[in-house]
Amino acid sequence: MSGLMSVVRLQTGGATVAVVGGGLAGLAAAVGAAEHGLDVELFERRGRLGGRAGSFRDPVTGGLVDFCQHVSMGCCTNLADFCRRVGLRDGFRRERRLHLFSPDGNQHDFAPAGWLPAPLHVGWALMRLGYLSVGERLGVLRAMRRLAAEPPPATDAEETIGRWLHRHGQSERAVERFWSVVLQSALSETVDRASLRAARKVFVDGLMASRRAYELEVPQVPLAELFDRRVAAWLAERNVATHLGARIARIEGDARRATAVVLSDGTRRAFDYVIVAVPWGRVRSLLPHAILAAMPALDGVENIRPTPITAVHLWIDHPVAAVSHAALVGRLSQWVFSHGRQDLLTSGSRTAHYCQVVISASHELVGRRREEIVAEVRRDLEAIWPEVRKARLLHQRVVTHTAAVFSPAPGVDRYRPGQQTPIENLMLAGDWTATGWPATMESAIRSGYLAAESVLKSLGKSGRLLVPDLPQSTLARWMSRASHAP
Numbered sequence: 001m002s003g004l005m006s007v008v009r010l011q012t013g014g015a016t017v018a019v020v021g022g023g024l025a026g027l028a029a030a031v032g033a034a035e036h037g038l039d040v041e042l043f044e045r046r047g048r049l050g051g052r053a054g055s056f057r058d059p060v061t062g063g064l065v066d067f068c069q070h071v072s073m074g075c076c077t078n079l080a081d082f083c084r085r086v087g088l089r090d091g092f093r094r095e096r097r098l099h100l101f102s103p104d105g106n107q108h109d110f111a112p113a114g115w116l117p118a119p120l121h122v123g124w125a126l127m128r129l130g131y132l133s134v135g136e137r138l139g140v141l142r143a144m145r146r147l148a149a150e151p152p153p154a155t156d157a158e159e160t161i162g163r164w165l166h167r168h169g170q171s172e173r174a175v176e177r178f179w180s181v182v183l184q185s186a187l188s189e190t191v192d193r194a195s196l197r198a199a200r201k202v203f204v205d206g207l208m209a210s211r212r213a214y215e216l217e218v219p220q221v222p223l224a225e226l227f228d229r230r231v232a233a234w235l236a237e238r239n240v241a242t243h244l245g246a247r248i249a250r251i252e253g254d255a256r257r258a259t260a261v262v263l264s265d266g267t268r269r270a271f272d273y274v275i276v277a278v279p280w281g282r283v284r285s286l287l288p289h290a291i292l293a294a295m296p297a298l299d300g301v302e303n304i305r306p307t308p309i310t311a312v313h314l315w316i317d318h319p320v321a322a323v324s325h326a327a328l329v330g331r332l333s334q335w336v337f338s339h340g341r342q343d344l345l346t347s348g349s350r351t352a353h354y355c356q357v358v359i360s361a362s363h364e365l366v367g368r369r370r371e372e373i374v375a376e377v378r379r380d381l382e383a384i385w386p387e388v389r390k391a392r393l394l395h396q397r398v399v400t401h402t403a404a405v406f407s408p409a410p411g412v413d414r415y416r417p418g419q420q421t422p423i424e425n426l427m428l429a430g431d432w433t434a435t436g437w438p439a440t441m442e443s444a445i446r447s448g449y450l451a452a453e454s455v456l457k458s459l460g461k462s463g464r465l466l467v468p469d470l471p472q473s474t475l476a477r478w479m480s481r482a483s484h485a486p
Contacts, residue, residue, distance in 0.1 A: 017455050018261045018269065020248055020286065021277025023051025024441055025429040027231055028082055028448025029275050032465040034238045035085065036456055042235065043246035043263070050227030052404065053441060060395045061315070061354075062345045064222035067399055068311040069337050069358050072217035074470065075206050076442035078449060080217070081467045083226075086234045091226045095216040099323045100181070102131030103330045105384045107323075112214060118473040119148070119208035129178070131329065136174045143168050148204050148476075152197050158410035161199035162191035177329050182207075185327070185334055187438050188307050188360040188405045198408035198438050210470040218325065218337070251276070251286050251426075255294040258426045273458070275451045277429035280304050280406065291426065297417035304415050304432060306403030310362035312377045313399070315344060315352035318391035320381060333357045333380040344394055352394045357381075362400060370398045405439030406432050419450040425458070427451040 019029045022044050034040050048054055055064040072079050072092070083089050098110040108129050112121035122144070127137050146168060153159070161183060165175055179199075180191050186202045187194045207214050219226060232242055247264040251274060258274040276283055280301050284292060292298060312333075314320075319338070326336045335358045342354045357377050359365065365373055374396050382389045406412065416434040419427050429451040430444065437443035449465035456463040 015273065015459055016271045017273035017275065018271040019275040019277055019429070019451075020251065020261065021275075021429060022046070022049060023277065023430070024053055024082075024227065024444035025431065025448040025451075026051075026275075026277040027227065028078075028445045028465075029277060029429055029452040030235065030240070030448075031082065031085055031231070032449055032452040032463070033455065034235065034240060036452075036461060036463045040235065040238070040240040042240055042242040043248070044242065044244045045247050047244045048224060048228045049231055049242075050223060051444075052401070053223045053227050055222040055224035055228075058313075058397065060344055061342050061352075063342055064224050065313060065397070066219075066223045066311075066356070068309055068401065068404070069335070069356050070219060070223060070441060072441060073206055073213065074215035074217070075210065075213035076217070076440070077467050077469055078445045079442045082445045086231055088226050088230055091219055091221050091230075092217045093220050093324075095218060095325060098214075098216065098327065099325060100129070100131075100327045100329055101384050102177075103383075104131070105386075106131065110214075112211065114211060116211075117475045118211050118213075119144075119476050121211050122207050122214070126178075132174065132177060136171065136178075139169060139171070140174055140178055143170055144203060144208065147200055148208055150200070152200060155197075155411055155414045158195050158197055160192055160410055161194050161196050164196045164199075165191065181327055181329055181334075185358070185360050187408050188309055189407050189409070190361045190363075193307075193361070194408050195410040195412065197410075197413065201436070201438065205469065209472045209476050211473070213470055216325070248286065250288070251291070253288060253423065253426070254290045256424065258291065258423055273425045273427070273455050275427040275429055275455065277448065277451070279403075279430065280432040281306075281403070283428070283430075291423055294422050295417075295426075297421070300415040301417070304412060305407045305409060307360075307405055307407040308362045308366055308400055308402045309404035310359040310365050310373070310398065310400040312357040312359070312374060313354070313397040314357065314374070314377070314393060315342065315354050315395035316388070316391045316393055317350075317352060318387060319353045320355045320388060320391075321385055326384070328380055328384060331380045331383075332359060333377050334359055336381070350394065365400060366402055370396075373398055408438045419447060420454045427454050 019026050030040050053070050055066045058065045100108045100110055102108055108131055110125045113124035116124055123141055165179055183191055183199050187198050249262045249264045251258055252260040260268050260270045262268050321338055324338055337356045339354045341351050344350045344352050417428055418434045429447040431439045433447045435443045435446045453465050
């Protein structure tokens with residue numbers, strides 16, 4: 001997490017609620033509460049909203065640059081709902097054709113057949129990926145069918161998806177050229193570290209359940225425009241007072257109730273309810289011993305391990321690719337996103353072509369020199385698009401978040417607490433809490449909605465915030481029932 005913190009004060013019928021945490025989870029809780037008539041006061045540790053889904057102002061271009069490219073999918077129904085509520089839908093473009101580039105530089109589009117029911121639509125697209133042999137493609141289809149057929153494993157009996165794939169006959173080439181391409185970007189973890197449960201979630205819900213589930217939703221404007229400026233404006237229109245630069249020191253309370261939030265300047269604010277929506281590495285430091293002793297679900301939270309993500313920002317004097325996005329198969333550079341032209345202020349307003357290269361689960365890059373990373377990324381681009389060899393690199397930025405998200409390792413779900421806690425007026429939120437999803441924007445929004453729902457329920461207000469998943473196709477439901485039949 002980015003370390004952002006906030007306090008949202010919600011008032012209804014004399015009851016007050018504080019939400020501590022400034023990422024998407026806290027914003028989801030605030031938006032849901034405000035829509036249900038609660039009065040909101042927001043205190044933000046830093047000068048912006050949105051947490052990791054944010055941007056920085058680059059001094060060379062003068063423009064906003066996202067720390068890392070965020071992408072949603074059609075299966076992320078609650079993120080879509082949040083964007084609809086706040087008016088962000090026009091900030092995303094939908095990609096129904098995914099551009100993959102094989103090691104030899106050829107383009108292979110993953111385009112499921114809209115005229116086939118799920119999950120057959122995915123089989124159509126997979127069989128057209130010519131960089132895999134026919135035998136590999138058929139083997140992948142069999143493994144996907146088996147993955148969907150198996151019920152989610154028990155938490156204490158989980159294995160990595162890599163081990164499962166090898167047990168089910170997947171070759172090293174198929175794992176590298178298909179399974180890793182999908183899973184490493186979706187889970188921000190390698191197949192030899194990610195759990196079978198998390199991988200099953202990606203393939204069953206993200207590819208196979210619905211014809212729309214696989215579609216990418218790519219932001220068209222900087223994330224700061226979406227989750228900072230526009231959300232702040234939405235909150236202000238509903239009389240939400242937002243205080244930026246405010247820090248929270250601790251939460252007070254005992255084994256039964258949380259009683260107050262204390263700011264770093266010593267100001268003590270009493271509330272009837274508290275929602276804590278900070279990163280898992282910070283949550284225990286905010287809570288007193290009496291509350292921690294009554295919340296055994298947080299005893300193992302430090303066993304949740306982080307995983308890094310690296311974003312390489314390049315400004316080149318030549319267009320990199322003719323496509324808006326590209327997944328590079330079998331290379332260090334995993335995804336390339338083209339963002340058009342930008343002026344470089346320090347070069348006499350010279351125009352450059354800006355692209356961002358995303359490397360998820362970048363364990364091997366932590367500690368490496370920036371120049372080495374850029375050089376290897378450039379070699380990847382040149383291998384796919386030879387014209388880049390003649391291009392001049394005008395500007396570069398490398399941003400590595402060593403603790404970008406939590407690692408979906410086998411057994412991690414046992415350390416993910418629910419949103420409602422044994423403390424009657426204390427709730428948790430964050431993508432790391434128990435949502436059934438890996439560390440995604442969707443998981444963050446779900447957690448905020450669920451925490452706010454707990455407050456509304458306690459206050460006697462009927463308010464359903466969480467929206468359902470995409471409906472499964474009839475064939476997908478039948479295949480699942482048939483596979484689980486005795």
